[in-house]
Amino acid sequence: ETLSNQSEPFNESLRLKTSVRNLVAFSVKDDALWSFTSYRLANEGSLAHSQLHAINRAKGNYVSEVHLSHSFEIMGCILELSGRADGIWRLNDKVIIHEIKTSATPLSEIHENFSEAHWAQGKCYAYLLSVTEDISEVTVRLTYYDREKNEEKSFDKTFKRDRLQRFIKTLIHPYIAWVRSQEKWKATRNISIENIIFPYPSYRKGQKLLAYNTYKCIEDGKRLFVQAPTGIGKTMGVLYPSIKALGEGKVDRLFYATAKTTTRGIAETAYNILAEQGLRLKVLTLTAKEKICLNDEKNCTPDKCPFILGYMSRSRKIVKDLLKKHDFFPREVITQAGLRHGICPFELSLDLALSCDLIICDYNYIFDPRVYLRRFFEQKERENYHIMIDEAHNLFDRARGMYSAELNVRLLLDISKEIKKDLPVINKALIKLRKELSVLEKQAGELVSEAGGVKYNTGHNAPESLKAPLGEFITAAESWVSGERDEEPYTDKLVNLFFDILHFKNILEIYSANYRTLITGKKTGFSLKLVCLDPGSMLDRRMSAAK
Template sequence: MPFTVAVRTLCEFAARRGDLDLRFTPAPSAQEGIAGHLWVTERRAEGYETEIALRGSFEGLEVRGRADGFDPALNRLEEIKTHRGDLARQPANHRALHWAQARCYGALLCEARGLAQLDIALVYFDIATQRETVLTETWEAPALREAFEALCRDFLAWAQQESAHRAARDAALQALAFPHPDFRTGQRELAEAVYRGAATGRCVLAQAPTGIGKTVGTLFPLLKAAPAQALDKVFYLTAKTTGRQLALDAAQALGAGRTLPLRVVELVAREKACEHPGSACHGESCPLARGFWDRLPAARSDALQSGLLDAPALREVARRHAVCPYYLSQELCRWTDVVVGDYNYWFDGSALLHALALEQGWRVAVLADEAHNLVERAREMYSAEIAQADLRALRRTVPQAVRGALDKVQRGWSALRKAREAAGDRLDGLPANFLQALRGACTAIEEHFAQAAPGASLDEGLQQAWFGMLGFLKLAETFGEHSVLEWREQPAARGGRPDAVLRIQNLVPASFLAPRFAATRTSTLFSATLSPPRYALDMLGLPQHTAWVDVASPFSAAQLQVRIVQRISTRWADRGRSVAPIAELIARQFEAAPGNYLAFFSSFDYLAQVADAFEAAHPQVPAWRQSRRMGEAERSAFLARFQPGGQGVGFAVLGGSFGEGVDLRGDRLVGAFVATLGLPQVNPRNEALKARLEQAFGRGWDYAYLVPGLQKVVQAAGRVIRTPEDRGVVWLIDDRFGRPAVRELLPAWWRIAPAGDAVAQA
């Protein structure tokens, strides 16, 4: 079967040379690029052809693409590129890539039309000045064919290797056996649901309890489905680093890197992967960017021999070949079978994996671990803010043209403030004149950058402000019922009227995420806390035909004593009175059954009050606390206190680092106290969220407060029972835990002690 490749992909693979150069150069937006192409082609004479579909082959390699334009009268093929500013700023490797693409199209056109000779032109169109710069070459058809075949020859060996890898991969996956002697209770049910999702092209929402092996139980069936469903890639996405490691461990258990010809790569954030933090990403500053594209082919081949490329393995390959590990990992996404990374690589507005999937036409499957986190993460992805003080500070250092544009923005702030005050201190929409002032400032900054001398360093603060304004404007274009405008004020640096901060805060990310689910063959979102399923469907924009599976727990009610303390209220007004009773309850439980316990509270202040009271009354009991902004070493030290056979109480904040993703098996943890319902704060944002959700779904209070809060409670309680051998106790401390609406959101397998028993034991 022939291997098919796009002209762009062929050239990016075979013709890129020189340095990695990520210095900022003003570039048109996608819309401006489309408009620029249209502007150029509409200037051409009658008979000019556009978007010419071309294809050709070389030794079984099929190459296809669309040439921008051809003028039969001039016998000239044109490759049109839009730009902004001085072309001398264009990196040399960009120009070389453009020529390679144009020559490739030229070879295909000569073959298709029997041309003996052809003029090839690179047409650079400056969208700011609307001027063209035309660079022309004249080629004989045989020479173009020779250049085309040289590119194909470089790619062909790789294409044949990739075809062989795909065939071997699919054959191995068809024969893949589950890596353990038996499925755990509930694990087969989960695996079957994921497999059916891939087979039928449906998304899956899976609530599966902790301890059944969700990672292997989801990754294994998708890999088994890959050959029959022609899946190119599986993306395993997580909210936290611990989730990535579980996915890598599961891939290794399945044989990746050893017996299974499966390529797996881990993506990590640039700041964590960077080997030279003080250097900019270009060859004049960073040695790993210098000659990156020249050394990439050898590094890529070496990396893909490893199979399993976690961050340390990738770093070692990058070190051997003196290339940047972060950008090596991004390039390897094109050639690996499983990519493990954060949610943002698929769900963010500028997500790498989503962009590649659309560009390459991949057939992909997505696994989203701990998916109860996705709502809040997506809200952050689709929110943006601008600060008046930041823009004012810029004014002192920018040239006059930019200063004038920023002055218009400052006047816009004043008009915005007056409009808000006139409307009773609220904003229901973004005034057109304010947005126009922001666009004007962006244009002025772009033009300033475009006029900079080649090689000149650009003001990083101005760049960041420009990116921030562009991000804000992008969300402003889609502003609607899914978001609200938030206004807050900051004290002015030198007194006087406070400065404003304007934020577009997303409340319901469904409309942004729905296209991401539509771009997959199947997506499976799984977590121990996804009830009620309607909440996830409404908030995340999953298709209405999404399958729901609620996997039965492998644990028995006898393993976990769940006690409700209804005589204590943890409401804000009652917290002072609750401190001593909660401290005494913890002490009594510890005295009755010494061991390691976790106590969760709604805030650091509440935690400190109870911990202080507990330590003062019971100094003989070891106690340790979560603190604000703990580093990785501090978090590890906190968890290290939970030793097998140990005794003591760790105090933590609900929804923080220790409320989920922590695996303390056996007697490393024998109990937990949850002194809160986890309800979000009552503040203007959450009240706006409640109103919008009530209007949209008729579930305002539940969706804004109760469901997110109880998800945190169940996650925290889930730290106690991790295996079928574990035993423990969970104390739910608040009278509201006895309400039917709350009880129905707690796990069905819990057997909750009657209130009378709990009061007596407390």
């Protein structure tokens, strides 16, 4: 299928691959999507999908999870677009593409044009199907499913193939323009990298060996552990060869992860020294959301934060302008841009990161299961990343914390008291959870060990019996967390508890021989902690996302 104007030059060398999901996320800036997806739980979504698939299959003529893919000649490139449609009905008189969205928003508030992006996904699949099977007309059925109530709401729209073709062009054009601008930038960047030299007259003792081994490890795709004394210039010794490798196309992007804000400054200084020599590199320092937030209320829902309202529709142009003006995006630049344009600086930094060559950030953004950068580390067709971990001896302890989780009765009780009148269903789920904790307290018996004046018991077994009440609480609270709500004194506490419980449940799912269950306190002071002793396998999984 040719989407291009035949007179355009065809550049055989530029071959691109992308998914429908990525294409739509890039080209359709839909504010409804922001609030819709921000709290959506992926596992709940897929469970809901399989429930709907089973119902539809039983009705006949339905195939679920259909992989679709097609290559197009467009704007002088070959673009392979692929994705998985949720389902296809092949009826006598029509073919229907099914796109399912698990809804946390009440179905009564969802109307036909609720989200441009949801229709865009359906239309992309419809077009892929129409070209691969030569069908002149395809219907898109968009189904919103409320899993809690087991209710669905569907909308149908039928499209001719040429209309779908025109639509898909409107998505592909900005995407390819962006890819081309990235290519152009990389050419400028790589010439500057070629021209830089090591910024000091000579290497310090051990520094050359460090630089050599860093480069060699990138070439060989291996991991390098470095133990070196203070003062040999570790940061430059690692950063300089990594930037050289980036310029030679051996890696696509660099991450510099640190345990402390102060050491992030050292990496920034090293970059600035090279920039004085003429290095062109887009560099971003990620600052924690709570530190860079401009909203006194610290509430990210669109009705409580003016900085996120309309963010999606405005951000692309702002990001483009910033990239034209700056190479270096430390905290001050991001904050000023957020203030000047009235948009969320944290979301802005995440969007800018996609066009940056070096991202300086806390360990969390790479390793913490709650906040790691999904946009980089969850893609199937990943780029080659090179991760530099500063003071890696700190990572082990930090990671133990990231992969441990705790529940304590006092907190559940306090929140219960505050919500019992307004939110009886959520409160009931909390009471159930507390009851199960008290069963576990009884089973644990006397606390026989002691450390630092605190009595405790440890066990090797996962508290499996908590899974059901945890799941019930999450189901009960999810729509409240993601829906519209009045601000109450307990709001922040309950939102935090929701995410803590979600984290606890996720950790319980991966409980293994590397975990212990730690029990302390009695009655209202009772606490149960899933302690990660060895996070090695989790760190290894994250590191596998890199060279």
